[in-house]
Amino acid sequence: MQALEKFQYDNKIVRNFAFATIIWGVVGMLVGLWIALLMVFPQWNIGGIGVGKETIGLTFGRLRPLHTNAVIFAFVGNGIFMGYYYSLQRLLKTRMASDMLSKIHFWGWQLIIVAAALTLPLGMTTGKEYAELEWPIDIAITIIWVVFGWNMFATILKRRERHLYVAIWFYIATFVTVAVLHLVNSFEFPVSFLQSYSWYAGVQDALVQWWYGHNAVAFFLTTPYLGLMYYYMPKAANRPVFSYKLSIIHFWSLIFLYIWAGPHHLLYTSLPNWAQSLGIVFSFTLIFPSWGGMINGLLTLRGAWDKVREDVILKFMVVAVTAYGMATFEGPMLSLKTVNAISHFTDWTIAHVHVGGLGWNGMLTFGILYWLIPRIFKTELFSKRLANFHFWIATLGIIFYAVPMYWAGFQQASMWKQFTDAGQLKYQFIETVTYMKPFYAIRSFGGFLFLVGAIVMMYNLFMTAKKGKLIANEDAEAPALQKLFSQHAGEHWHRKIERRPIPFLIATLIVILIGGIIELVPTFLIKSNVPTISSVKPYTPLELQGRDIYRREGCYTCHSQMVRPFRSETERYGEYSKAGEFVYDHPFQWGSKRTGPDLAREGTLNLKKTDSWHFNHMDDPQAVSPGSIMPAYSFMLDKELDTASTPAKIKAMRTMGVPYDEGYEYMANKDLANQAAKIQSNLLKDSIRVKPNAEILAIIAYLQRLGTDTEKIK
């Protein structure tokens, strides 16, 4: 018997991340509830509070990215790190390699969150969903992510347990893949300190963005949480995982297949068909490893179901894993073209992501928190009754959230698609909006219940912490790792990899790169993927400025710019969208949700409105379009356009391949003023007076431009 070495686990870092999880969780859910209410009470949108040259906007378009970033990167992100720092040390029987790196990781991550919370309401956004943070923050994320990874590998290298338990594989895959996704998707061209353009344009930007977006779900919301499931479920049930062999198959097939699934977000769009088909095939196949994991989790409780009735922690975990199972059954179904034709752009998607977010991530986080906090504070939970109350109100909250959204999404799609016997669209778009309102209200109630539960948990856990005393450094002992390891005869290669973190990292990297490369590279190299359309021209300087306002206000969170090739859409919006129409769109603005109508052809045919219509509509949407839930943007009527940025923007666009003539940046503002003057005089004809450099002129110019390029062909 070898002598035992004494050492201490660092629980302080676990506590810090746990408290951050709780606090940011409540903040993120509060913002979620608020934006849900904004869809019922649009008059509560507050836009354009002046801060120097910038404006703070508490409107849906600016707050929705704040909600998604807060719940994904702040709540779930801190939740991952909390669970990871506790389990990694114990699974490896060692303290973290560097307390300093742990600290930098913690404070760096919190600073990034604060930076996000400040810049997003200020309208500083890249305009790409779930990757909205601007370039300086992107760089900070990269640095902090490296700190996290460095510390993890240094810890693995000094471990006292030879074998890397399956949870750690999931942590490693998370680290590697998130790094690759973040780097590839964040290629952007800075035009000022807090503004940049995506380096990719149109179809390519969309493909990269959804390759990233889907894998953010896969490798930020799923794989790390599966790692946590494989550690905390056995801990809470006090029995080993159902099948360790199944977990090996689960791990490798999941990470191999997931990376391909991104294009299912772009079915029926202008993305080349072969890429869409790849996405469908792999998305569908994903159901097998996902369910393998779910079954493995649930069967861990075999023979312990009586405990589930008693133990609130297990209750949370069972609902979490069940929600994971439902969401990963629904996901592959939604990626089938026939189902997607109905679900896409509707609130069905919102229901789907919240079953995953509230159910899987939320409930698992809560379960882990209730398990962890009493342990690191060496005390008993303050109140089991409150924890039980939290469980029931959270479960009810999920039901009240998801059911109305499923119903609403289904109805919405059917109303969009119905024709009268005479062959005309049965419903005006606005009718589908007003129909949704009661459902949005019930959904808000569901969100409210869930938030109440989280606040009760916050109280319960803080009281628990107060009652106990943090064991900042927990004593532990284990034998040192023998340097000379005798390999037993006939041992398989996989066992060797399982013991060696660096080859393991490389194997994981190869597996995820296969999918990424095969999917992305042909779209970039083969020109025929994006057929050019000669009448598609770059935006004028005023339109470009208008487009940046569109992006700043987050219009893409409610309006799509992608007409799919269905009769119901071509009747409503005009000719379906072609890949060649978006070649100058840095970033693409196809959107993923149609709370309002599609705007791809807003400036054409019967969709075209007068300049004064747009002016009045921005000033008071409800007056122009009764029943509308769009926020008012009256501040744009006065706010001056920042024309000083025009030359830099034109130059940036040219560098990225948009064919503006050399030296055009010096003349651009003259053209901008001319075009603005034209719109100004149009408005004057309807007795509307406006400053010659008001932002409203730019946004009108952009909206009037939409779709007009291809109109010229006819």
Next chain:
Amino acid sequence: MFKFVKQYAESIDGVNIYPMISLVIFFLFFVALLYYVKKMDKAKVKEISRIPLDDNEQLTDTLIQNN
């Protein structure tokens, strides 16, 4: 399934080979994985799967249960 992918992939020269290769790679990889998992030493698997439960926490656990 192969035919399904090929049909769309054909519209671009040479691109159809990529999904085929990747599907083949995945298939072989998966078969190898199944074979390995089947061959794993049962006693060792049991030992590994107990890693999360094997730590110095008995003390804390008893403390919590007794409370």
